[in-house]
Amino acid sequence: MDEIGQKLRDARIQKGYTIDDLQQITKIQKRYLIAIEEGNFDALPGDFYVRAFIKQYADTVGLDGDALLTQFQQDIPEPQPQEYAAQSVENKTRATRAEEASPVNRLRRYLPQIAIAATVVVAVIVIYVIMLVYQSGPKQTIPTDSESVAVSSKRSTSKTSKSSTSSKTSKTSAASSSSKTAEKSSKKSTKKSSKLDISVADANGATQAVTLKNLPKTGNKLTLGATGATAWISVIVNGSTTWQGSLTSGNSQEVTLPDNVTTFQVRSGNATATTIKLNGQSVDISKGTSIVRTITFTADATESEGSQE
Numbered sequence: 001m002d003e004i005g006q007k008l009r010d011a012r013i014q015k016g017y018t019i020d021d022l023q024q025i026t027k028i029q030k031r032y033l034i035a036i037e038e039g040n041f042d043a044l045p046g047d048f049y050v051r052a053f054i055k056q057y058a059d060t061v062g063l064d065g066d067a068l069l070t071q072f073q074q075d076i077p078e079p080q081p082q083e084y085a086a087q088s089v090e091n092k093t094r095a096t097r098a099e100e101a102s103p104v105n106r107l108r109r110y111l112p113q114i115a116i117a118a119t120v121v122v123a124v125i126v127i128y129v130i131m132l133v134y135q136s137g138p139k140q141t142i143p144t145d146s147e148s149v150a151v152s153s154k155r156s157t158s159k160t161s162k163s164s165t166s167s168k169t170s171k172t173s174a175a176s177s178s179s180k181t182a183e184k185s186s187k188k189s190t191k192k193s194s195k196l197d198i199s200v201a202d203a204n205g206a207t208q209a210v211t212l213k214n215l216p217k218t219g220n221k222l223t224l225g226a227t228g229a230t231a232w233i234s235v236i237v238n239g240s241t242t243w244q245g246s247l248t249s250g251n252s253q254e255v256t257l258p259d260n261v262t263t264f265q266v267r268s269g270n271a272t273a274t275t276i277k278l279n280g281q282s283v284d285i286s287k288g289t290s291i292v293r294t295i296t297f298t299a300d301a302t303e304s305e306g307s308q309e
Contacts, residue, residue: 002039004072009037011061025269025291026056047077060269203288208295215299218259223277225252232269262299
């Protein structure tokens with residue numbers, strides 16, 4: 001048994017895990033876990049899997065997988081370029097990015113803006129035509145009788161004055177009512193837009209993405225718990241672990257996030273038994289079957305800028 005295998009085995013025993021427990025948590029075959037502890041890397045399916053399995057083993061038993069790979073890099077085989085390229089997520093998503101960048105897809109993204117602009121132009125044209133038709137209507141004939149003109153003028157002046165006063169009162173009342181309605185609408189809109197919105201994507205293997213809208217700048221708190229089984233959980237912010245530990249069924253742990261945080265991660269060694277709440281709202285991570293899982297939370301930058309305004 002080499003040094004890295006001994007270190008992993010000691011950490012597993014300290015956690016109270018058997019090889020069978022570790023197989024259940026990591027979904028790595030038992031014979032590969034034994035081969036890692038014995039330093040028999042040739043028994044693994046490939047050099048790429050040696051590093052991947054060691055990192056997953058280390059993270060599950062509470063060690064820093066990246067630091068362990070760096071410390072024992074001279075003892076761990078490097079994956080061949082062809083093997084790494086075959087496993088690379090970049091290659092798998094290249095076709096998707098090329099499709100999204102096509103001219104047709106770009107045009108589809110701008111179709112709503114084009115439709116709105118066309119509607120505005122048509123409305124302006126219709127209003128302009130109506131105004132032309134109204135202005136070109138028949139003009140009023142001027143009476144020839146001077147007395148009739150004078151009497152009519154006095155009556156017209158009186159009516160105009162009353163009409164003007166009534167119109168001013170009506171406009172003032174309408175403006176006041178409109179202002180109050182707009183103020184109420186603005187308050188309701190502000191309340192709705194400031195509510196935290198949590199969107200959880202389906203798990204992709206051992207990873208899962210969570211998008212946050214209207215995340216407050218300060219006072220954010222995570223509440224971590226376990227149901228039905230024990231779960232080892234850690235919280236990572238800006239690459240540093242702010243809390244980690246094992247929670248038994250029914251217990252919970254509250255973690256306060258730093259101010260102005262925009263992204264953070266929750267890693268669980270038993271995701272199916274893990275519960276997460278952010279600022280009192282439940283985060284549903286049930287859309288996945290992987291037991292060992294890293295959940296990445298990311299605040300929506302567009303929403304954050306809108307809430308600051």
